[in-house]
Amino acid sequence: MIYADNAATTKTGAVAQVAMNVSMELLWGNPSSLHTPGQKAKEALESARERIARCIGADTREIYFVSGGSEADNQAIISAARLGERRGKKHLISTTIEHHAVLHTLDQLRREGFDVTLVEVPENGIVDPAAIADAIREDTALVTVMMANNEIGTIQPIAEIGALCHEKGVLFHTDAVQAAGHVPIDVGALKVDMLSLSGHKFYGPRGIGALYAKKGIALVNVIHGGAQERGKRAGTENLPAIVGMAAALEEACGHMRENARYVSTLRDRLIEGLSEIPHSILNGDGERRLPGNVNFCFEGIEGESLLLLLDHRGIAASSGSACTSGSLDPSHVLLAIGRPHEIAHGSLRLTLSEENTEEEVDEIIQAVDETVTYLRNMSPIWMELVGGEKSYVIQ
Numbered sequence: 308m309i310y311a312d313n314a315a316t317t318k319t320g321a322v323a324q325v326a327m328n329v330s331m332e333l334l335w336g337n338p339s340s341l342h343t344p345g346q347k348a349k350e351a352l353e354s355a356r357e358r359i360a361r362c363i364g365a366d367t368r369e370i371y372f373v374s375g376g377s378e379a380d381n382q383a384i385i386s387a388a389r390l391g392e393r394r395g396k397k398h399l400i401s402t403t404i405e406h407h408a409v410l411h412t413l414d415q416l417r418r419e420g421f422d423v424t425l426v427e428v429p430e431n432g433i434v435d436p437a438a439i440a441d442a443i444r445e446d447t448a449l450v451t452v453m454m455a456n457n458e459i460g461t462i463q464p465i466a467e468i469g470a471l472c473h474e475k476g477v478l479f480h481t482d483a484v485q486a487a488g489h490v491p492i493d494v495g496a497l498k499v500d501m502l503s504l505s506g507h508k509f510y511g512p513r514g515i516g517a518l519y520a521k522k523g524i525a526l527v528n529v530i531h532g533g534a535q536e537r538g539k540r541a542g543t544e545n546l547p548a549i550v551g552m553a554a555a556l557e558e559a560c561g562h563m564r565e566n567a568r569y570v571s572t573l574r575d576r577l578i579e580g581l582s583e584i585p586h587s588i589l590n591g592d593g594e595r596r597l598p599g600n601v602n603f604c605f606e607g608i609e610g611e612s613l614l615l616l617l618d619h620r621g622i623a624a625s626s627g628s629a630c631t632s633g634s635l636d637p638s639h640v641l642l643a644i645g646r647p648h649e650i651a652h653g654s655l656r657l658t659l660s661e662e663n664t665e666e667e668v669d670e671i672i673q674a675v676d677e678t679v680t681y682l683r684n685m686s687p688i689w690m691e692l693v694g695g696e697k698s699y700v701i702q
């Protein structure tokens with residue numbers, strides 16, 4: 308099997324597995340207990356916190372462990388909304404290409420009376436900082452913009468947006484779930500107040516994440532109960548997952564430069580190969596994208612059929628985001644960057660890792676080429692295009 312769906316989840320890496328096994332065998336105590344097994348677990352917990360903090364240039368006390376990227380996004384946005392509300396600020400800003408963990412949290416706050424502005428994103432999938440600046444008002448409580456998009460891989464100008472939010476005194480959160488472990492993050496340089504990350508997107512385990520919240524930001528609880536995580540997130544800590552995530556992030560950050568160089572070479576080879584397929588188009592900026600992300604639309608076919616046939620040929624890919632595959636709605640991200648419905652339906656996302664090889668990339672290119680041709684030959688829409696009854700959207 309060629310695995311090319313790393314944006315959905317990554318394989319748990321060897322370093323994470325070792326750390327998790329050690330934790331399960333030796334660090335089974337409850338970190339809140341005062342006896343020796345508890346204190347050993349507590350030490351491992353705090354060491355993991357320190358190592359994660361170091362990877363993103365944060366202070367140890369600014370890291371909170373949560374159940375994943377979704378919870379981190381929820382807590383960051385809800386905290387900012389509540390803080391704003393207390394000062395009469397009920398306006399929230401985000402973009403049309405965010406993950407559903409952000410968009411659906413904002414929907415909920417809108418139902419509670421908040422005013423939400425979703426800034427539109429141009430065709431290249433890169434947010435314009437000037438558009439964010441224009442959206443900021445006197446009553447803006449939060450700007451939240453993802454660091455890298457999970458579907459089209461575009462990397463956003465977070466430092467610029469951070470600087471302008473800082474200048475205007477507006478809280479700034481970034482969902483860095485796709486970025487962490489893959490592109491450098493320094494919370495100070497980026498001027499972010501809050502940042503979300505998730506273990507299973509950088510070879511750590513799933514069901515674990517971290518929220519960075521700058522010193523002085525009073526997080527609001529989403530999970531109520533015990534006093535874990537300095538009272539901001541209740542529940543006995545998932546220590547195996549936490550130490551696994553810390554080990555994985557350290558490993559990814561330690562090899563980031565060479566990994567990115569290798570994976571982006573594969574990416575560019577794949578993009579070049581797939582561009583040869585007639586009436587195909589790359590989604591998202593060609594350069595300002597994650598090292599492993601490739602996302603294409605092919606005219607005249609259904610992404611789901613392509614996905615299933617590729618799976619049959621031993622290639623694991625995605626037709627969009629994992630959350631929307633299975634439903635017939637086209638990707639909200641592709642629609643947001645202006646792809647028409649019928650084109651957005653014919654999308655394919657291939658997300659590579661260090662484990663992929665050039666040979667695999669060549670095999671993917673050949674398989675996609677043949678499968679697209681096969682599907683087009685059966686497609687009534689394609690026949691209309693070929694017959695000139697309809698005109699191509701993708702030239």
Ligand SMILES: *Cc1c(COP(=O)(O)O)cnc(C)c1O
Nearest residue numbers: 375376377406408457484485505
């Ligand atoms: C995967 C993902 C999430 C959700 O993270 P979970 O840990 O799966 O809850 C949020 N945002 C982005 C950009 C993601 O890619």
